[in-house]
Amino acid sequence: MFMLRLLILIIFLAALIVFALSNTDLEPIWLVSFGWHLSIGTLVLGVGALALLLGFLIGLIGDMQQRSRARRAEQHVRTLESQLVELHQRLDRLQNQPAAPLPSASPVSPAQKV
Template sequence: MLRVLLLVVFLAPLVVFALSNPMEQDIWFFFLGWKLAIGTLALGVGLIGAIIGFVVGWIGEFRQRSRARRSEQQVRSLESQLIDLHQRLDRLQQTPTTAVSASDKG
C-alpha cells in the first residue's frame, strides 16, 4: 500500500507536467535525435525510474525472504534438537531413581 502511495505521489506531478507541456521539441541524445514533448519525456523517464526502483526493491526483498526461510529452518532444527535433549535429560534423571528403588527392594 505504501508503494502505491509513493508511486502516486511521485507520478502525479509528472503527469501534470506532461499535460502542461504538450509542445514538441527537438530532443538529442548523443547522435540520436527526435521530436518529443518535454512532458512526455519527463513522464517516460519517471516511469522507467520507478520501474527500476521497484525491480531493485523486489530483488532485495527476495534476498531477505530467502535469508528468513533459512533462519526459520535453522530455528526448527534447533528446536527439535532441544526437544531431543530434554527427552534425554528426562530419561537420564529417571534412570537413577529406578536403579535406587530396585536396590532398596533387594
C-alpha cells in the same frame, strides 16, 4: 507502511502527469548521435516511469534476498528446536533411571578432619 508508499507514488505520478499535460510542445531531443522530436512532458513522464520500474525491480531483488534469509533462519530454528526436544528427552531418560548406589564410605567425624 504500504499505504504511505502508495500515497507517495500517487502524488508523484499525479505531478508527472500534470507536468506532461502542461508541456506538449515538440522539441528536438538529442542523445549522442540520435535525434528525434518529443515533448518535454512525454520525456519526463517516460523517465519517471523508467525510474519507477527500476525502483520496483531493486525493491523486488531486496525482498527476495530478505525472504531467502528468513527461510534459512526458519530452517535453523526448526533444527535447534528438534535438538532441544532431543536434549529434553535425554534429560528425562537420565532423570528417570534408578540412581546407582554410591560406594559406601565410613562417616568422618569432625575431630578426624583436623
